Amino acid sequence: MKTRLVSLCVSLLIPLLGLSQSFNNLPVITQKPPLHGRHWMAITGKPLAATAGARLFHKGGNAVDAACAMLAATCTMWDVLSWGGETQALIYNPRTKKVIAINALGVAPTGATPEFFKNKGMKYPPEYGPLAAVTPGTPGGLLTMLAEYGTLSLKDVLEPAIQMAEGYPIEAQTANSIEAGKAQIKQWPYSTRVFLPHLGQTREAPDAGEVFVQNDLLETLKKLVDAEQQALKKGKSRKDAIYAAYDRFYRGDIAKEFVRGCQEQGGLITERDLAQWKVKIEEPVMTTYRGIDVYKLQPWTQGPAMLQTLNILENFDLKSMGYNSTRYIHTVYQAMNLAFADRDFYYGDPAFSPEIPINGLLSKEYAKARSKLINMEVNDSKAAPGDPYPFEGKQNPRRQLLQKWENLQSRVHTPGNPLTDAQFMEQFQAGTTSVEAADKEGWVVSITPSGGWVPACIAGNTGIGMSQRMQSFVLDETEGPFNVVAPGKRPRVTLTPTLAMKDGKPFLSFAKQAGDEQDQLLLQFFLNMVEFNMTVQEACEAPSFKTLQMYSSFGDHKKVPGGLILNSAMPAWTRKDLSRMGYTISYQERTSGPINAIWFDWPHNTFWGGSSNHGEDYGIGW
Template identity: 70%
Template sequence: MKNIIALLLSFAVVVPTLAQQTQKPPLHGKNWMAITGKPLAATAGAMTFQKGGNAVDAACAMLAATCTMWDVLSWGGETQALIYNPKTKKVIAINAMGVAPTGATPEFFKSKGYNFPPEYGPLAATTPGTPGGLLYMLANYGTLSLEQVIAPAMEMAAGYPIEAQTANSIEREKERIKQWPYSKKVFLTHPGQKREAPEAGEIFVQKDLLATLTKMVEAERAALKKGKSRKEAIMAAYDRFYTGDIAQEFVRGSKEQGGLITMQDLAKWKPIEEDPLMVTYKGIDVYKLQPWTQGPVMLQALNILENFDLKKMGYNSTQYIHTVYQAMNLSFADRDFYYGDPAFAPQEPIKGLLSKEYAKQRASLIQQNQNNPKIGPGDPYPFEGRKNPYLKLLKERGYEMDTTKRNFAPSHDIRNGSSMVDYQNRLLLGTTTVEAADKDGWVVSITPSGGWLPACIAGNTGVGMSQRMQSFVLDAQLNPFNVVAPGKRPRVTLTPSMALKDGQPFLSFAVQGGDTQDQNLLQFFLNMAEFGMTVQQASEAANFNTNQLWLSLGGSKTNDRKPKPGHILLHDSTPAAVRDQLKKMGYTLTFDDRTSGPINAIYFDRAHGSFWGGSSNHGEDYGIGW
């Protein structure tokens, strides 16, 4: 009898009711909604709305503010966004990811003893993408001037009360920061003292960054004075950053510290407006960026999970956790081998990867009663009418492509790598998110990152350089689509999301957390679509993470990045019966009291003509609605 009761409990449906209390209240608004990773930055978005700006203006203001606050990113990082344009009723994608600089080749990094490009310092830097992305979005879809939009960020650069999270991060990383003279000058405000970083609440001043932002505004003003249009004036600021005196100092400072970025690299780089990818899950159209991000992994997982009755299984039941875990593993195995920059050969088989028929084939590989530690990439090529050119390579890696057999991982994928703690830290590496919407229908979802602490600042610009080079591989055997090359974008974890229902915005959502992003976003979406949670309940709900994937960040050795088959992170509240069942299915369990994000999201309440905002109870994320 005890065994029967335990089994029933493991399949129990635990769904929050609409009245269930959340740790943070949901946000409500009629006119606009602004949510991001820091309270002060959310205020910058609110200030911009109050100036009459639209959601794009507000999103750009929040992006500028979070960069200035070093909210796990800076001005030299990268930006990727989805924008719903109510005039065209379409979702567009903004690709403002920087590229590998001149000289960044596999041979160069291997000559220095790396298995992956380094985590820190000037050699970790792609070209800066965030300034270009912000200026492009603002010029083409905003309504205000650059000066109006970045005024809060400029005021903060002149001095703002730094919060404990960032101040303590500086103190923890001060020995690394001391390696770079310009970073040391900015961050270590009390040199030689026991605590060399700023204190929480101390007014943190960034004179060099303020000078850089001022130069951009001066370029805009000068262009307007000459009779240029609003858009032309904003792009004049763009030119000053990427080809003018700001660029010259950025390149000089980078090279002085051993970096590779050239003036030509900055001048040639451009943000790209592109079509997003989309799949339909039970009548809801879900949008993601192209496979230079990991975004399609969520779309693949949704296609696989459409073949199962998740609602019947019950929220976070044993069978639900097992099924979603396996679907994520199948999708991440494809990500780890087939995703990369579409602007470079070879061409990613994205049509096949997102095929519903391919998803059915992948779903058939899920074993109902045990974890499969030997899942490998599938063969999507037949589902787009092509022959897989990498069958030989996959065979050399040890993958069996015969679909009548189980895929299995090569031996080096299964060996134990670095400690579980180090692996988990790399898995959860953070960034920030920006969500904005307005009454006219504009919706923006951004997952910016790069240039996080400890950041190497490029000369006297005050701009921290990106660390995204580490997401490339140096060996085609790991992923032939993501091998580093000059001018190429790395395959990143950054993945804003948007969903439409009946042709109208339904959800706009994003999360920080490295390789966990699309895991948490997938479960957040299912929490609402399958289990009827409110947006705040869904953002706080207990999720789980798979570690059965190749890490995208952290560690310069292959051993640091290897998958941990069967390892799963569960919430502390997971019932004992579920834990026991998962162990019997071959899982290795770890636990935490925060497994949900932090997720930021906006739900569009069509019945009442209002917005619901959700902002996770994990971290300093914050929102304001009106």
């Protein structure tokens, strides 16, 4: 009996602490089972949207077709994003054996200058409303991915989303978000019409399980399909027909109504802004960690910060420190702070700032120099950007601004428990969704779409919620010289899909939601697998920790020096050690995600899917 009791205690403790290799390799009991598939895998933020991906696979589509169907479904479900937001993706093409980067982030519209916002008394562009909007990128991103790398028609891919726009049973999370945001929603007439079907009643949002109908969006999606089908009837190729739908959205009647509805409500977006915007198919950036090639998008996202952190951490023996030990947490935290300080200063739209020192930032030599700054005994609350230019053989043209950066104390959060500041935490953890798909042919897709989340301002009769991504710009070059708002410029975003390759084959595809947390927790997920041999589901659920020391990309753009969020299960001795090292500690019961991931089991030629126990994210495999 005593032996059984000890075994029971051990089995309960292992999942609590996320220990995968302790206790003689006893199996870890995760709250969600791993997903398995031989032919394909589809994972995203809502089970219903994952079903949309499965439907496309059953029609014979590839992973790109399925990913586009899931993207369309999540946008239609307002899964912390909508059709007017932005899409960022990495795609592995098994034919060329290359990773492709998709940049479908909108740009600041005509008139969006620092002076415009300052004259309105703003320190940053607003969080909500028409002035928060960059041009919509998700429709173009979806259509471009489908045209270039998919196999099925737009009609096939949008069929699940069209059926959902006709009416689907809305889930409690989104329905309650609408109710909570109804005061803002009522500022915008088109949003009121869509989101508040019970206007004037005690609860004005839909009830959980109520069939939620979006007639305006339905008509917009049908117009896209109609444009494709008319082009096919004229003898156009599949690819050109999909681009006909692209043209209708950005240059046709949909564009005209979007702009009319935006400007009517005080927005800046013009027809010219939409017509001139284009999706970019780019080269990703990459680093190698312990023989694994890790790919991210360019520095218009925060993605390279994870690569920088990996480069710094390669100078330490993390495995010997032990998973989530005091020394491990401290080392990873300090490395992240150095990389994110670089993010805050150097990252931005390369099209406007081609001199961004990305090669220096990602060099192993620069990382080694940065690693020597880590004090293993105490937190460095003043971790600042470095100077990567010498590692490219150049001189820093913004050295004077760099010296001013350390004095931005006005953006430091007031002392206290940040978890009790609902506005700060909402800004810091601003959500979105992620889409992961893979198939037996070898196509792999990782997407982190976002923007246009509830409470969203809908543009006219399109049914499309406008992006809120303008708030990620700054107005003062001291805060980030490469990320100052300008017409036609892309803001530096937190959105960051990831692909990892090993021995020339896909190893991991992974992404997550939640703003500035993304690359922190994706980093730890990756280390969980690579350093501590966890399975993909264990790694998704294992307790992580978070730094609040980087500047938030949203709202007031504040930070908490030494701010550390630990899992509530962290033992007392670790808490005490970290407090003694100068951390301001807060606790959350779940700190794992939401992360969605696919691991490629090449010895068995199968897929393992993982989805954290943090939210509604899940998937389907076959």
